[in-house]
Amino acid sequence: MIDTHCHLYFDAYDADRDAMLERARSAGVRGFVCVGIDPRSNGQALTLAQAHPDMIATAGLHPHSAHEATEELVGEVEAQIASGHYRAVGEIGLDYYKSQAGPEAQRPLFERLIAGAAARGLPVIVHSREALEDTRGCLTTAGNGRVRGVMHCYSYDVRAMRAFLDLGMHISFACNTTYPKAVHLSEAVAYVPEDRFVIETDSPYLPPRSLRGQRNEPAHLTELVAFIASRRGQSEQEVAEASERNARRLFAWERSK
Numbered sequence: 001m002i003d004t005h006c007h008l009y010f011d012a013y014d015a016d017r018d019a020m021l022e023r024a025r026s027a028g029v030r031g032f033v034c035v036g037i038d039p040r041s042n043g044q045a046l047t048l049a050q051a052h053p054d055m056i057a058t059a060g061l062h063p064h065s066a067h068e069a070t071e072e073l074v075g076e077v078e079a080q081i082a083s084g085h086y087r088a089v090g091e092i093g094l095d096y097y098k099s100q101a102g103p104e105a106q107r108p109l110f111e112r113l114i115a116g117a118a119a120r121g122l123p124v125i126v127h128s129r130e131a132l133e134d135t136r137g138c139l140t141t142a143g144n145g146r147v148r149g150v151m152h153c154y155s156y157d158v159r160a161m162r163a164f165l166d167l168g169m170h171i172s173f174a175c176n177t178t179y180p181k182a183v184h185l186s187e188a189v190a191y192v193p194e195d196r197f198v199i200e201t202d203s204p205y206l207p208p209r210s211l212r213g214q215r216n217e218p219a220h221l222t223e224l225v226a227f228i229a230s231r232r233g234q235s236e237q238e239v240a241e242a243s244e245r246n247a248r249r250l251f252a253w254e255r256s257k
């Protein structure tokens with residue numbers, strides 16, 4: 001398995017980071033995508049990835065930070081993207097549910113970073129919450145038909161999923177897919193094509209059903225895989241292998257970096 005979205009630099013792991021990574025490896029996690037959200041965490045993600053052969057880093061600017069995205073800050077992120085050290089641009093996106101910035105502030109930032117990714121041939125990692133139409137619009141126009149990437153912590157329904165698949169995006173399911181109320185996600189999991197889905201924990205957030213209220217960590221992907229397997233009528237092995245294959249193709253990631 002590959003955890004395609006985790007924030008392992010957070011201080012939630014300062015006390016047991018190495019043990020946490022070992023638990024994940026013992027559980028079958030063979031790769032970690034450590035996702036940055038601003039210049040500082042992009043740097044932290046890279047430092048971690050350079051210390052672990054089974055980890056890659058990405059550089060992004062989270063829509064929650066859109067209200068403080070000065071030209072200088074955005075320029076810093078663009079320089080990180082241009083450095084050649086990062087394997088994707090993200091997380092970036094639109095969040096009309098939680099962000100302090102309005103749509104007018106979020107959209108141009110998102111489009112600019114999509115264009116930067118497309119120009120460098122890097123995949124995007126997209127955070128999208130209650131912003132379905134605009135997310136689709138930005139990916140279509142700014143990506144100019146060349147964008148590829150992943151809808152992280154997928155939150156929409158099957159119909160919207162088809163539209164993102166048509167745009168060339170992959171769909172990433174997080175552990176909230178296992179929650180009893182997430183009927184739309186359990187449907188999406190059942191219908192997603194075998195070669196277009198990946199999995200993530202978004203650690204330390206969103207633990208699976210059996211661990212709600214606790215800190216999440218990549219080892220808990222096993223509960224998500226079991227759930228997806230039951231919904232798709234496949235074995236856990238098949239789900240783990242397909243999602244890993246898809247993640248390695250998406251991030252152009254060979255077995256040993």
Ligand SMILES: [Zn+2]
Pocket residue numbers: 091127152153
């Ligand atoms: Zn996110």
Ligand SMILES: [Zn+2]
Pocket residue numbers: 005007035091202
């Ligand atoms: Zn995240």
